[in-house]
Amino acid sequence: xxxxxxxxxxxxxxxxxxPYDEQLARKHTHLKSLLSAYGAVLPPIGMADPYHYRNxxxxxxxxxxxxxxxxxxxxxxxxxxxxxxxxxxxxxxxxLGAQKILQTLTALCVKLKIRPFDPRSxxxxxxxxxxxxxxxxxxxxxxxxxxxxxxxxxxxxVTALRHAHPELTSVVHNVNGFDTGMILGDERRSGHENRVLxxxxxxxxxxxxxxxxxxxxxxxxxxxxxxxxxxQTAIALADLRPTDTLLDAYCGIGTIGLTAAAxxxxxxxxxxxxxxxxxxxxxxxxxxxxxxxxxxxxxxxxLSEHADLTPDVxxxxxPRGGSDLPFLGAVCKRKPKKVVYISCGPDTLARDLKTLTKxxxxxxxxxxxxxPMTEHCETVCLLSKxxxxxxxxxxxxxxxxxxTDAEKKATYQEIKDYVLEHSGLKVxxxxxxxxxxxxxxxxxxxxxxxxxEDAKQPQCPPDKEKAIKEALxxxxxx
Ligand code: SAH
Numbered sequence: 001x002x003x004x005x006x007x008x009x010x011x012x013x014x015x016x017x018x019p020y021d022e023q024l025a026r027k028h029t030h031l032k033s034l035l036s037a038y039g040a041v042l043p044p045i046g047m048a049d050p051y052h053y054r055n056x057x058x059x060x061x062x063x064x065x066x067x068x069x070x071x072x073x074x075x076x077x078x079x080x081x082x083x084x085x086x087x088x089x090x091x092x093x094x095x096l097g098a099q100k101i102l103q104t105l106t107a108l109c110v111k112l113k114i115r116p117f118d119p120r121s122x123x124x125x126x127x128x129x130x131x132x133x134x135x136x137x138x139x140x141x142x143x144x145x146x147x148x149x150x151x152x153x154x155x156x157x158v159t160a161l162r163h164a165h166p167e168l169t170s171v172v173h174n175v176n177g178f179d180t181g182m183i184l185g186d187e188r189r190s191g192h193e194n195r196v197l198x199x200x201x202x203x204x205x206x207x208x209x210x211x212x213x214x215x216x217x218x219x220x221x222x223x224x225x226x227x228x229x230x231x232q233t234a235i236a237l238a239d240l241r242p243t244d245t246l247l248d249a250y251c252g253i254g255t256i257g258l259t260a261a262a263x264x265x266x267x268x269x270x271x272x273x274x275x276x277x278x279x280x281x282x283x284x285x286x287x288x289x290x291x292x293x294x295x296x297x298x299x300x301x302x303l304s305e306h307a308d309l310t311p312d313v314x315x316x317x318x319p320r321g322g323s324d325l326p327f328l329g330a331v332c333k334r335k336p337k338k339v340v341y342i343s344c345g346p347d348t349l350a351r352d353l354k355t356l357t358k359x360x361x362x363x364x365x366x367x368x369x370x371x372p373m374t375e376h377c378e379t380v381c382l383l384s385k386x387x388x389x390x391x392x393x394x395x396x397x398x399x400x401x402x403x404t405d406a407e408k409k410a411t412y413q414e415i416k417d418y419v420l421e422h423s424g425l426k427v428x429x430x431x432x433x434x435x436x437x438x439x440x441x442x443x444x445x446x447x448x449x450x451x452x453e454d455a456k457q458p459q460c461p462p463d464k465e466k467a468i469k470e471a472l473x474x475x476x477x478x
Contacts, residue, residue: 005092005373010077013373016092020050024369027377031367034350035379039362045229050372053223055133055205057098058183060085061109061116061126074116075106075129083119093373097167098131101140104164105129105157112156117147119179125151127176128183132214134205135224139169141203143216145176145184149192158197170199172216184217208232208259210287219252219276226370230342230378231259233366236413237382238313238340239429240264247311247336249299249327250318254280256342257292260315267292268309270302300326303334311336322348325355332359339383344370346379353381361386410475418474423467431460435468439478 005016015023024046032041059075062085076088115124128145158171175192176185187193202215214220221227240263248257251269253276261267271277280294314336343349360383367379412429419427472478
């Protein structure tokens with residue numbers, strides 16, 4: 001594979017130019033070195049198309065002196081660990097439509113004589129630009145960041161941009177007077193509110209069938225296609241029941257909990273950032289989800305202080321630095337039957353597993369590659385409570401790696417979906433495994449055995465057995 005990235009100095013991606021299979025293999029090796037002590041690390045789930053997945057694209061503007069001693073605008077990114085702007089017009093991971101709009105913007109700034117801001121002299125206007133894309137809706141939001149509230153030429157600029165890019169659905173003006181390394185200025189700190197120059201001031205995107213409003217400052221996952229795979233993996237591993245209370249800790253704008261809400265009794269979300277909590281509440285409302293509540297607070301404090309909160313299942317998705325002892329301690333005390341830990345920092349995941357495995361057993365470690373071309377990778381880890389009195393169903397996806405020919409014909413999820421569609425019955429993986437065993441499709445001893453000696457294993461009722469057998473026949477497995 002030739003290297004699709006012409007830039008070497010931006011420092012953003014360390015794996016471009018490497019075949020994608022090799023990138024995944026390297027990530028797998030790295031994750032195994034950190035996590036194998038806790039269980040088998042499955043091969044990472046990769047993206048079908050690993051390019052141009054980034055839905056948030058930013059550029060910093062700078063002036064360069066041309067041969068004719070004139071100034072021209074360039075837009076790019078800071079060279080790694082410096083404040084020197086290197087021009088970027090092609091990038092292997094950014095959304096292509098966003099790149100085109102930013103190229104037009106740079107050319108228009110030259111044409112309309114809108115000068116880039118120079119932090120050394122304090123002269124000039126345009127500091128940064130940011131595009132956010134609704135990958136599923138095709139909507140584009142451009143935020144123009146200037147160093148001061150004055151923005152001469154903005155009307156002509158927006159008109160010309162809209163003419164060239166009808167896909168641009170909104171343009172916002174943000175003021176950032178500080179050289180903090182942040183792209184967008186903080187409206188509260190600067191006292192300058194974002195000003196909508198065109199459109200509604202936000203875009204919408206659809207993630208796992210739900211609609212989200214994304215404003216310039218909103219937190220939103222940067223790889224929406226990868227995020228869907230990540231959430232589906234996490235929710236499948238959580239194997240929620242209709243009566244379950246799910247705690248979505250470190251919930252951001254509520255995307256995981258809201259996606260899971262249809263599969264469980266109720267969702268409680270907790271998040272430190274007040275803006276994200278407001279977004280989560282608005283997202284629940286917009287999607288007419290009535291069984292989810294979101295709270296602002298430190299996850300550890302929240303769980304310790306709410307003694308009445310006894311979640312059946314916990315999905316936790318902390319920042320790269322991982323969780324902390326107050327939260328992990330409260331989890332070990334409150335003992336939800338399952339914990340699904342989503343991590344973007346494998347070393348802190350390994351650290352936190354050390355604490356959690358005092359009360360929990362690691363069942364599945366499934367990496368999901370959300371960040372092709374970079375060294376980063378998400379990991380979803382399913383843990384189940386040790387010495388459970390109740391039966392805990394083990395996840396079967398892992399076993400599906402070692403399938404007999406008959407088994408390969410349909411996954412557990414496909415069988416569940418078929419049964420639900422044709423008989424209206426919800427069946428668990430355990431029941432499917434029991435019927436498979438009965439039909440001689442699987443022989444392995446360890447399938448869905450209870451985790452502790454005194455656990456009771458429910459038996460598949462006859463109506464469900466009949467429906468599962470019909471599905472097995474349909475898929476040609478018996
Ligand atoms: N689950 C969300 C967000 C994950 S990012 C998603 O999938 O989009 C991690 C989140 O944890 C951030 O939103 C951050 O604000 C929040 N956070 C960081 N420290 C926290 C703490 N101590 N308690 C609760 N939330 C915290």
